[in-house]
Amino acid sequence: MxxxxxxxxxxxxxxxxxxxxxxxxxxxESDIYCxxxxxxxxxxxDMTLVEDPSxxxxxxxxxxxxxxxxxxKLMKIAKEAGVEHIYNGIGMMIEQGAAAFKLWTGKxxxxxxxxxxxxxxxxxxx
Numbered sequence: 095m096x097x098x099x100x101x102x103x104x105x106x107x108x109x110x111x112x113x114x115x116x117x118x119x120x121x122x123e124s125d126i127y128c129x130x131x132x133x134x135x136x137x138x139x140d141m142t143l144v145e146d147p148s149x150x151x152x153x154x155x156x157x158x159x160x161x162x163x164x165x166x167k168l169m170k171i172a173k174e175a176g177v178e179h180i181y182n183g184i185g186m187m188i189e190q191g192a193a194a195f196k197l198w199t200g201k202x203x204x205x206x207x208x209x210x211x212x213x214x215x216x217x218x219x220x
Contacts, residue, residue: 111143121149127172128157134166142167147175159183164216184212 095106109117121127121144133141149171150156156172161183172180188205195203 114145117143118149122151124154126155126157128159129168130159132160134158134160134168135162139163140167142171144168144171147171150175150177152176152178155179155181157181157183159186161187185209188212 098106192203
């Protein structure tokens with residue numbers, strides 16, 4: 095985080111989760127909230143670190159690195175708060191796979207094709 099804060103215009107911060115008021119205040123002051131924990135992924139699908147839609151504001155970006163389920167409890171709470179830019183971890187998973195594929199093979203992975211297949215599987219499973 096020190097490097098991020100020193101070398102970019104971004105301010106990254108960490109907070110103890112026990113201090114809910116500090117956590118809530120930090121989210122309210124943020125433009126981006128990214129949950130990079132496993133909370134929300136099986137077997138913790140019914141859990142989230144953000145307990146109430148009032149913690150978010152509609153102009154922020156909310157990202158949950160969880161990719162299964164596609165819509166986590168955190169994402170549902172953000173949607174309820176009126177947040178328009180909400181993302182799951184599927185894109186991150188694909189891009190990490192693409193980076194590894196290129197490292198191993200020297201070739202570009204067809205990420206758009208992979209996204210299409212995942213979208214088709216998601217639609218078929220509904």
